[in-house]
Every structure is written in structure tokens, then in C-alpha cells.
Amino acid sequence: MDVNHLTTEEIPSSSSPGLLKNVQELAIDGEEPPPRYIRKDSDHKEKKQVPAHESLSVPIIDVSRLLPASSGREKEDEMEKLKSALNSWGLFQAIGHSIPKSLLDDINDVSKQFFDLPIEEKQRYTRSEEDEIVDLQGYGSDTIVSDDQVLDWSDRLYLLIQPQEQQKLRLWPDPPSHFRRTLNEYSVKAGSVAEVILKAMARSIGLEEYSFINQLGGQPMVYARFNYYPPCSRPDLVYGIKAHADGGAITILLQDPEVEDLQVLKDDQWISVPCMPGALLINVADQVQIMSNGIFKSPIHRVVTNKERERLYLAMFYGAKFDKEIEPTAGLINESNPRMFRKVKVKDYLEVFFPKYLLGERAIDWAKV
Ligand code: OGA
Ligand code: NI
Secondary structure, three states, rough: OHHOOOEEEHOOOOOOEEEOOOOHHHHHHHOOOOHOOOOOOOHHHHHHEOOOHHHHHOEEHHHHHOOOOOOOOHHHHHHHHHHHHHHHHHHHEEEEOOOOOOHHHHHHHOOOOOHOOOOHHHHHOEEEOOOOOOOEEEOOOOOOOOOOOOOOOOOEEEEEEOHHOOOOOHHHHOOOHHHHHHHHHHHHHHHHHHHHHHHHHHHOOOOOHHHHHHOOOOEEEEEEEEEEEEEEEEEOOOOOEEEOOOOOOEEEEEEOOOOOOOOEEEEEEEEOOOOOOOOOEEOOHHHHHHHHOOOOOOEEEEEEEOOOOOOHHHHEEEOOOOOEOOOOHHHHOOOOOOOEEEEEHHHHHHHHHHHHHHHHOOOOOOOEE
């Protein structure tokens, strides 16, 4: 039996002899989470968990001030803020991004409609077992890579958006009737925000504005991941997503406007990311940490669970095309700033990244010189 290609539904659980259900069904039954979902670490005991507060709150960046049309002092200040936010936190809340609130509401609505469909309907979009681990698409929960793996309390729908000719439209739900149109519309808008941020990031550290985008291959590879977190009877024992950093270049998260379950590790403390309706949460991922030679940090983050409320998040991952090679940008390396990472082929990186991600381990050390 090749465990690399099993989805959770096919793994016999140790608490019941039958097949494992998707997490949404487990939650409906209100059962105690099966042993495979119980975290093993003592992480939550060792590190402090703190709500966001004044002195330690997630930075906020006004994207409109980073646009080419913007200029002068305001722009310089915002660039400086961006650089410092990504160096110390690796993420920020983006306001002024010009994606209309109505579109954010629409994309939240269609994703909710999808997860509200009967299980048989959703399973029409179940991912193929032949898919490579670096290119998972479709509906399902965690891919199993090891018997010891602790599973996440979430179900997902994973879709490649770009390059367009590689889309697998049979995995794009219909119904909900507006799902495809809304996702396309949101992808275009979020893609423009990603471009503004990637350019501003490069300029903020003295590079030519296209230097990151060029390394990604001009047009980045884009995946959308809809994350659904049902309520969980044991939030003290179960994570929505275990601690991880993202494997792309940057991630744009559309947060649930009301449930505050995302935490970021900063100075050895878990800090809650506050809900900020209308804002997007943007984080650096490993490829930017490599290309910026470590100036920008790919933050470790996780999702906790709660007893009462379900929660939806849409993550858009922007990264380099698989055949690209990325490395620290030449202009950033000198005697006082030695090269921190090797040149790596993106597909090789992701083949290391995904199994580690599923086991709660980091991949970035693999790319260090
Ligand atoms: C992710 C992620 C956060 C969330 O999908 O990589 O960190 O809140 N998601 O769903
Ligand atoms: Ni993440």
C-alpha cells in the first residue's frame, strides 16, 4: 500500500474500524476527535499565547501608497514600513488594496455555499490519487505521508489558477453557480495586489522592481486554497493547521471577518492575528526568504480551533513556476551579507517542502548554504 497517495478517508482510524470521515462530518457527529488529530507537541505549554495588543500588533500597510501613481514622502514612509514589517513579522494586514468589499463578501459566500453542499456533492471534486504531492488539486483533507502524522482539523479545496492552461476545471465546483466566475474575478484582483507587493518589496530593499517577479518566471504560479475549519470539541488538543511556514513566494489570505483563530510566532510568542474586516493578510513565504537572502522572513503560523464556530479562509499562493531556479538576488550579497541560501530548483524545493509541512517540520534549512 502506498501511503503517499492515501487521503484521510481511506485510512482506517484507530478509534473506529471503518473509514475516516472528512473533518466536517466528524464535527457534525460531535465525536471526540480521533487520536490521529490530537497534537503531540507540548508547544502550547512552552510558549506564551498572547492576544494582539497595542505594542505588539500586526503591522498595517496601505497598499494604495505603494502604487506607481503615489509618490513623495507618503510613499517612502510606506515602503519603509513594508520593509520593516516583512523583516520583523513577515506579514501585514493590507488596507487600501482596492478590492471591493462586495467581491470579498461574494467570494466568502460562494466558498461557504460549497462547504455547505452535501458530502456526496463535494466528493465529486475529490482530488485524484495520481496527483503529485507538489500539485494537489481538488477537495479533501490532509494527505497522509506517515503513520505518525498529526492531522489537521480542516477540509480544503485546492485549485490551480495560473497558468490558466493547466487549470483542472472539472475540479472547480458548479454549483455553487457563481463559484467559477467569482473565483476568476477575485483572482484577477488579488493578482494585481500580489504584483504591487512583489514590486514594492524589491524596491524597498534597493532592487529593481521586477527582480523577484522575474525570478518567479514573469507570471507567477498561483494556487487558491479554500480552508474550512469546523468547530472542534477539543480545541485544547487539536489544531486547524499545525505550525508551518508557506512554501510559495507570498500568500494573500482572505480572513474570516469574525473568527480570530490564526496565530503567528513572533519573538517566541504566539500572537493572534486580529480580524480586520475588509483587509487582506499578506505574508512572505519561503521563496521570498530565499530570494531576499533572509531579509524578509517567512513567518511560522498556525490555526487553532474553537468549540462554537466554523471558520472559512481563502489563501492564494503565489510562487515560482516549477521549472524555475531561485536564489538570493545578486545585489543583496556582499562581504557583510554572505549568501544564506543555495540556488534551488522550485520543484525540488516543493518536493522537500510538502512532506515536511505535513509533518510539522520546516523545509527552508534544506536550502541553506
Ligand atoms: C495556509 C494557511 C491560514 C488560515 O493555508 O497556509 O496558513 O487561516 N491558512 O487558513
Ligand atoms: Ni500558511
